[in-house]
Each structure stands twice: as structure tokens, then as C-alpha cells.
Amino acid sequence: KAGVTQTPRYLIKTRGQQVTLSCSPISGHRSVSWYQQTPGQGLQFLFEYFSETQRNKGNFPGRFSGRQFSNSRSEMNVSTLELGDSALYLCASSSALRTDSSGANVLTFGAGSRLTVL
Amino acid sequence: DAKTTQPNSMESNEEEPVHLPCNHSTISGTDYIHWYRQLPSQGPEYVIHGLTSNVNNRMASLAIAEDRKSSTLILHRATLRDAAVYYCILRGWSSGGSYIPTFGRGTSLIVHP
Numbered sequence: 001k002a003g004v005t006q007t008p009r010y011l012i013k014t015r016g017q018q019v020t021l022s023c024s025p026i027s028g029h030r031s032v033s034w035y036q037q038t039p040g041q042g043l044q045f046l047f048e049y050f051s052e053t054q055r056n057k058g059n060f061p062g063r064f065s066g067r068q069f070s071n072s073r074s075e076m077n078v079s080t081l082e083l084g085d086s087a088l089y090l091c092a093s094s095s096a097l098r099t100d101s102s103g104a105n106v107l108t109f110g111a112g113s114r115l116t117v118l
Numbered sequence: 119d120a121k122t123t124q125p126n127s128m129e130s131n132e133e134e135p136v137h138l139p140c141n142h143s144t145i146s147g148t149d150y151i152h153w154y155r156q157l158p159s160q161g162p163e164y165v166i167h168g169l170t171s172n173v174n175n176r177m178a179s180l181a182i183a184e185d186r187k188s189s190t191l192i193l194h195r196a197t198l199r200d201a202a203v204y205y206c207i208l209r210g211w212s213s214g215g216s217y218i219p220t221f222g223r224g225t226s227l228i229v230h231p
Contacts, residue, residue: 045219104209106164109162112160
């Protein structure tokens, strides 16, 4: 079956602009989570959505937002881009069915969207 | 959130076993231990996970200390394709009612032919 698809794979923006990244999870997966990966900070959790509801949010400013649609596809948006937002943004989906069992669920990651802010 | 500590890098020869350690001394009783690896220009790939008991799958084995404060990923015979950054991740319960992952900095595994 198809894996997690992220678009676009690469993009360049300038400071002050906004960007929207898209993630299509594995068919049937209702949990989608987003991560930021930078050389300095490593992998950091941004937020997680389950059945269109944000369940958790990492320690990022309000400029970072996301949403999930009824078909489980998810988007994340970064407004007023800063140079430090340059990163690889990863999306992962899992087959979590119940919140109390999701710690055991495996994450399947997409290849990521590499954002460069100039 | 509980944190993990891993060595920055490790080296191995092809076809030899590799033991990748991870310390997670502040792990809670409901935290699952996951291992993922990441090849250049790719997203992380699942390797193995466990809660309390040692686990085996076709890719690797996971040895979990009795007090759960550390774990070791074991690659039984390293190949050149195993060269990657290996992440030890705790997926713990949060107040939001969901498990969220906490990432260490990862171990870069170098495999020599």
C-alpha cells in the first residue's frame, strides 16, 4: 500500500512569508503527527491530530499551526517565516484506534518537506 | 517528558553484531521504547519497539534493562545498508490524552566493509 506522502518535497520562501505543507497518511490511518528536524535541535514534535482533532502540541510558537481533514489528510502552516524555520518537516501517520493504546503504535514517516527560508 | 541519551556515533565492521545503547533514566511506567533509523534524505523508518520484555523481529532485537532505564538495539549482522542515524524514542502518555514521542539526538552508525 502507498506510504505517507508529503508535498512539496522542497520549497524556498523568504522571511515574512507563510507556507503550507501537506501530508497524506497511509490509507486507514487516523493519527497524523508533525515534526521539525534541524541540525541544531534534532527531531522535535510539533503536533498530532486524530480524527480531525488536535490531541497534543509541542513547544512551538503560535505561528505553527495545523489541521486535519475528514479524509485524515493533514496540513501544517507556518506564518511570518523566520530564518530559523528552515528545516525538514516530517509527517508521520499511525493506525492508532484508541488513545490509550497509541503509545505502542508504530509511526510511518513520509520523506519530508525541506523548507529553506531566505 | 522523559529524555533519551545516545552516543553520537558508533562504528562497526560489516557482518559483525552491533549494540546501540540508549539511556532513559526518567522513563515512566507507561512509556514505550521505540527505535527508528533514518537514512540520508529520507524520513525515519521503524525498527522495533517494546515496553518491558525483550523483543525480536526480522530486522533487530531490543534488549530492555530490568529497571527499564536503558535499552540496547542489537543488529545481529551489520550490513552497509544499516549505516544510518538510529533514534531511540520514548512514546509517553501526555495530559492531552495521547502518546507523544520524545527524541534523542540519535547515533550515527558507520559500517565499514
